[in-house]
Amino acid sequence: MKNAFYAQSGGVTSVINSSAYGVISELQARDNSINIFASQNGIVGLLEDKLYDLGKTKKSIELLKDSPAGMFGSCRYKLPALTEKAFYENLFQKLDQKSIKYFFYNGGNDSADTCLKVSQAAKDFGYELYAVAVPKTIDNDLAITDNCPGFGSVAKYIATSAKEASLDIKSMCKTSTKVFILEVMGRHAGWIAASAELANDAKNTYVHKILLPEVSFDESKFLAGVEEDVKNYGYSVVVASEGLKDKNGEIYSASSEKDSFGHSQLGGLAPKIANLVSNNLNLKYHWSVSDYLQRSARHLASKTDLEQAVAVGKRAVEYALSEKSGIMPVIQRVSQKPYRWSIGEGNLKDIANEEKVLPNDYISDCGFRITPKGVDYLSPLIQGEDYPRFDNGVPAYEQLDLHLAD
Amino acid sequence: MKNAFYAQSGGVTSVINSSAYGVISELQARDNSINIFASQNGIVGLLEDKLYDLGKTKKSIELLKDSPAGMFGSCRYKLPALTEKAFYENLFQKLDQKSIKYFFYNGGNDSADTCLKVSQAAKDFGYELYAVAVPKTIDNDLAITDNCPGFGSVAKYIATSAKEASLDIKSMCKTSTKVFILEVMGRHAGWIAASAELANDAKNTYVHKILLPEVSFDESKFLAGVEEDVKNYGYSVVVASEGLKDKNGEIYSASSEKDSFGHSQLGGLAPKIANLVSNNLNLKYHWSVSDYLQRSARHLASKTDLEQAVAVGKRAVEYALSEKSGIMPVIQRVSQKPYRWSIGEGNLKDIANEEKVLPNDYISDCGFRITPKGVDYLSPLIQGEDYPRFDNGVPAYEQLDLHLAD
Numbered sequence: 001m002k003n004a005f006y007a008q009s010g011g012v013t014s015v016i017n018s019s020a021y022g023v024i025s026e027l028q029a030r031d032n033s034i035n036i037f038a039s040q041n042g043i044v045g046l047l048e049d050k051l052y053d054l055g056k057t058k059k060s061i062e063l064l065k066d067s068p069a070g071m072f073g074s075c076r077y078k079l080p081a082l083t084e085k086a087f088y089e090n091l092f093q094k095l096d097q098k099s100i101k102y103f104f105y106n107g108g109n110d111s112a113d114t115c116l117k118v119s120q121a122a123k124d125f126g127y128e129l130y131a132v133a134v135p136k137t138i139d140n141d142l143a144i145t146d147n148c149p150g151f152g153s154v155a156k157y158i159a160t161s162a163k164e165a166s167l168d169i170k171s172m173c174k175t176s177t178k179v180f181i182l183e184v185m186g187r188h189a190g191w192i193a194a195s196a197e198l199a200n201d202a203k204n205t206y207v208h209k210i211l212l213p214e215v216s217f218d219e220s221k222f223l224a225g226v227e228e229d230v231k232n233y234g235y236s237v238v239v240a241s242e243g244l245k246d247k248n249g250e251i252y253s254a255s256s257e258k259d260s261f262g263h264s265q266l267g268g269l270a271p272k273i274a275n276l277v278s279n280n281l282n283l284k285y286h287w288s289v290s291d292y293l294q295r296s297a298r299h300l301a302s303k304t305d306l307e308q309a310v311a312v313g314k315r316a317v318e319y320a321l322s323e324k325s326g327i328m329p330v331i332q333r334v335s336q337k338p339y340r341w342s343i344g345e346g347n348l349k350d351i352a353n354e355e356k357v358l359p360n361d362y363i364s365d366c367g368f369r370i371t372p373k374g375v376d377y378l379s380p381l382i383q384g385e386d387y388p389r390f391d392n393g394v395p396a397y398e399q400l401d402l403h404l405a406d
Numbered sequence: 407m408k409n410a411f412y413a414q415s416g417g418v419t420s421v422i423n424s425s426a427y428g429v430i431s432e433l434q435a436r437d438n439s440i441n442i443f444a445s446q447n448g449i450v451g452l453l454e455d456k457l458y459d460l461g462k463t464k465k466s467i468e469l470l471k472d473s474p475a476g477m478f479g480s481c482r483y484k485l486p487a488l489t490e491k492a493f494y495e496n497l498f499q500k501l502d503q504k505s506i507k508y509f510f511y512n513g514g515n516d517s518a519d520t521c522l523k524v525s526q527a528a529k530d531f532g533y534e535l536y537a538v539a540v541p542k543t544i545d546n547d548l549a550i551t552d553n554c555p556g557f558g559s560v561a562k563y564i565a566t567s568a569k570e571a572s573l574d575i576k577s578m579c580k581t582s583t584k585v586f587i588l589e590v591m592g593r594h595a596g597w598i599a600a601s602a603e604l605a606n607d608a609k610n611t612y613v614h615k616i617l618l619p620e621v622s623f624d625e626s627k628f629l630a631g632v633e634e635d636v637k638n639y640g641y642s643v644v645v646a647s648e649g650l651k652d653k654n655g656e657i658y659s660a661s662s663e664k665d666s667f668g669h670s671q672l673g674g675l676a677p678k679i680a681n682l683v684s685n686n687l688n689l690k691y692h693w694s695v696s697d698y699l700q701r702s703a704r705h706l707a708s709k710t711d712l713e714q715a716v717a718v719g720k721r722a723v724e725y726a727l728s729e730k731s732g733i734m735p736v737i738q739r740v741s742q743k744p745y746r747w748s749i750g751e752g753n754l755k756d757i758a759n760e761e762k763v764l765p766n767d768y769i770s771d772c773g774f775r776i777t778p779k780g781v782d783y784l785s786p787l788i789q790g791e792d793y794p795r796f797d798n799g800v801p802a803y804e805q806l807d808l809h810l811a812d
């Protein structure tokens with residue numbers, strides 16, 4: 001019993017495959033007699049007997065570092081409570097068939113929960129298994145760890161895109177668009193929206209309003225602020241978190257308010273805010289929803305993020321081979337300036353199903369901007385570029401040859 | 407009388423400043439006694455006495471090649487008919503005050519019209535002026551020229567983004583999102599949407615459906631196609647041109663059809679198609695609207711596009727200094743494989759207010775894909791990368807110091 005299981009779970013990122021690289025390369029370096037099975041579509045592949053035998057893969061696993069999204073497929077699947085004995089009995093039979101001793105689960109909060117359950121169930125069943133979670137989430141909302149692999153690259157993408165769009169609107173605002181709204185991900189925590197502050201610098205304000213789920217949305221204050229921006233700068237750039245909430249704590253984009261025609265509105269937060277601006281301020285607007293583009297943009301990944309993604313994968317292997325279980329490598333900030341980080345150990349009990357939102361002192365008094373303290377936290381995470389190989393004008397993103405185990 | 411006027415007009419691009427660089431650097435190289443005035447916000451700056459005197463600029467004009475959008479500001483402003491004598495009298499007074507002999511107008515169809523009117527009016531008024539248009543439009547819809555500076559970079563951005571998002575959905579489709587819709591620009595011509603075909607290669611299909619303004623939208627055929635994609639690939643990626651039209655030739659996103667709740671829909675094409683898919687196929691979807699992000703993404707500019715943007719600027723100067731007027735440098739395709747291009751001369755009368763849509767033989771029989779002939783046309787335009795300088799994790803996009811003329 002010495003083989004390893006690796007799976008990707010939850011929403012993918014542009015660097016989750018770099019964590020896969022970290023796990024696989026470290027396992028191969030430490031003991032190349034370990035067979036590594038990568039599950040197709042997260043834990044689902046295990047349950048459906050769809051495991052890729054990486055021993056059969058001919059291409060270099062270095063390719064993993066260059067490709068966004070989940071090379072092996074991911075899933076959204078919640079494990080049942082530990083009291084569902086039959087489920088776990090079946091699961092351990094599957095692991096036993098492949099002589100799995102090391103279990104790596106690469107994901108966010110829900111995945112930490114999955115990994116914790118598997119770790120606990122293994123103890124209950126007396127199955128010798130070392131289950132280690134590998135952190136991944138663009139939401140940056142995992143507890144204990146200073147930041148989450150996947151987030152830095154989204155932050156870099158949003159800061160860059162907001163700056164680019166801002167220059168565009170600045171060019172046009174004299175006779176055309178005056179307000180631009182960029183909707184970004186983040187249902188519960190505003191880390192991604194907050195990263196738009198990194199577009200700004202000491203001399204220039206490119207992003208004027210940041211709408212966070214942590215700050216209940218005050219329409220009048222927002223509209224007054226946008227009007228002020230247009231007066232001061234000629235235009236206003238708004239970056240809005242999809243999880244923005246109204247005064248009652250309801251998701252603003254889903255609230256039942258009617259537009260000026262008496263219709264309920266469909267279609268997301270950005271068009272809703274655009275309508276609000278148009279109806280009240282009569283300003284020409286444009287809006288964008290970056291959705292999956294932001295989290296798959298490997299072409300603009302943060303080098304720091306990539307390095308951390310690889311490092312947590314490698315450290316997870318070290319922990320598992322030291323026969324530790326129910327834990328996760330976490331990133332620790334050793335120093336702020338210059339930025340230095342190390343990796344420590346987090347207990348999954350403290351991580352699973354917890355959620356870290358933006359601290360109050362990262363949010364400016366007006367509620368629409370990020371404080372210098374918040375910028376100091378965010379800035380190191382987007383440093384450095386690491387371009388993928390391009391082929392014929394587009395990123396090659398060459399995929400591994402994957403072969404199901406017998 | 408030997409000075410030069412340069413202005414940017416219409417929707418900006420990630421490489422229009424490279425054309426500005428071409429114009430300015432070539433003027434400086436050929437005759438550095440020429441004073442160059444760059445107009446603030448297109449022709450509007452001339453009318454409002456807001457001209458930047460580039461002789462006062464201290465920073466290097468090389469910065470122009472690195473920054474997206476319009477460094478001097480752009481405008482949407484249509485010149486009146488030539489019969490409005492008072493307007494043109496005023497305009498030539500303004501040009502005369504600055505001893506302008508060379509007039510460069512950098513834009514698309516409307517801008518070609520502006521440049522043509524100024525050229526014609528100069529003759530009517532007996533003002534010695536050599537007015538040359540510099541082509542620019544992400545829409546790629548200018549007549550005569552083989553392609554338009556600005557388009558190649560958007561095409562590269564869309565092909566890259568579609569490929570990245572496709573890998574994301576592929577990872578998730580087993581248990582989550584099965585259909586992704588990316589809305590792109592293009593009100594009348596589908597060039598930008600068509601460029602999504604460049605995400606596909608001989609081995610892999612990343613983009614399954616392309617919705618073009620040139621093909622009237624058949625909902626049933628589209629839905630059957632998406633269903634087929636999900637059967638064959640597990641998911642479907644749709645790239646849709648904002649100008650998509652229904653059977654009656656009406657803009658599909660603006661049509662008065664009701665959703666399943668009986669509400670009219672607001673909020674753009676992508677959410678409307680997402681609703682169509684959801685209501686009819688009951689598949690989980692995500693959608694994105696790239697809007698200004700696509701045309702300002704200098705971080706992912708096409709090197710070929712940048713080179714052509716510079717070259718048309720330089721050639722415009724050559725034409726003007728040879729005392730030609732009412733023309734535009736156009737890009738000519740000298741050979742397809744290997745791709746070679748040169749620059750020729752186009753008459754603004756053949757360009758102003760004309761619009762080039764996708765030829766029929768670039769559109770596949772099913773109406774949802776681009777033919778190999780279309781790919782052969784598009785592919786050379788996105789070749790090569792030219793990354794901007796990054797500063798503190800985001801592109802620096804340093805702006806020139808600009809000083810208004812006295």
